[in-house]
Amino acid sequence: MANETLESGAETIAMRVVGALRDEIVSMALKPGDVISESDIAARYGVSRQPVREAFIRLAQQGLLLIRPKRATVVKKISPTGVRQSRFIRESIEVEIIRRVAGQPGSDAAQVLGDLIAEQEQASSANDSRRFHALDELFHRTLARLAGVEYAWQLIDDHKIQLDRVRYLTLGVSSSQRAIAEHKQIAEAVAKADPELAEIAMRAHLARAETLLTQTIEDFPDFFE
Amino acid sequence: MANETLESGAETIAMRVVGALRDEIVSMALKPGDVISESDIAARYGVSRQPVREAFIRLAQQGLLLIRPKRATVVKKISPTGVRQSRFIRESIEVEIIRRVAGQPGSDAAQVLGDLIAEQEQASSANDSRRFHALDELFHRTLARLAGVEYAWQLIDDHKIQLDRVRYLTLGVSSSQRAIAEHKQIAEAVAKADPELAEIAMRAHLARAETLLTQTIEDFPDFFE
DNA sequence: GCTACAATTCTTGTATGGAAGATCTGCGGT
């Protein structure tokens, strides 16, 4: 969902707890199925129950926690169909984006994308997988910006968090060379102002997430519904 | 965002307040820019501040409220670019959906859609605009179901709430005849198993929201950012 | 050994009091 719904500036305790818990969940320090309680987390962070409770509400709305009233709160297991449909949503939107970007020739889009890919190659050579992943995300967000729908990327980003949990389970195994090659194909199609080709390249690029998912389900069945 | 994140069954006060406030906001009883406070709402509903506060948090994450820490909470004004990009998102997804549905011939999709359109014609004849709107929504959700991505519709639904506020401002003016005709074109393309034609019909159908938006901005400029 | 049931102990939900900060008000100075 589109958020940062409260004005920036102040830094409340609740917001800190939200960020900390989200990191723990995405990094799998808190595993799917783990039971947590307001008291536990409050004690662990040295704060009162109240801000923790509010953090739970926010994270539950983001699909990371499941609050069972009067019972307990658990780290939500990953829903395979949920991830697949998130991918469907992402593909739908990104295809539309890439067609737009490739359809407006004469822009500096190809140049910008080329620079990003060069940076990714550096990160890949340096084995800096963290930076590589950040650049990968930036590549896609940049496409959204070039298409004039940056807001749409926020949506994708919110839903991508579930896939990020999956990705974290297979860290380092990702073949960055292949991702770079696919990015190059996309950028090339943009340079040629060929929407059809760009669409094909984008679909192929995003299709890899499916194999990642099925593989991970086999390796960590307990983390999935 | 995909929610109902807390198990159904119990009916807490906070949930009741969420529903009541959401209705008030969508029905424009609470107008964009209106300032509300936890105490106000708590007194108005005869409950404590705590559940109201939690309701505020939920509604803020849904983009209906803006919490300004230590200052106030206001009913969020409608963002024209936000609505436009929501429309972009919706169009991207629904185009993909309709192509899928039209691409799998031999199903009973056309039959199901035809029945829905018939019901809409009844509602239109009876001037039951409320039922008509519900059936319109059902038409699109049914398409998502037929494509096997009902979850995706939930996403659209969550974002559609902003457009619903706009729609409420122009209630009754909607030309239902035209909407029915467009639905018929879509259903016909599905019956012919022609994805290209279905896509064109769907895009034309969704494009009408744009004129609705620009018109409403002119009529109620104070409600927009 | 097994079952029924009650008490204990968890959990989240609600109420209320006060703290911290931001805005508004009014008074005094120039």
Added chain:
DNA sequence: ACCGCAGATCTTCCATACAAGAATTGTAGC
């Protein structure tokens, strides 16, 4: 008349106590 500053009065935020439901445990009875 205008500006500055201090106090009153809002707001949301946080802490704490208690309430209510659900799960667990232990125990009595068979």
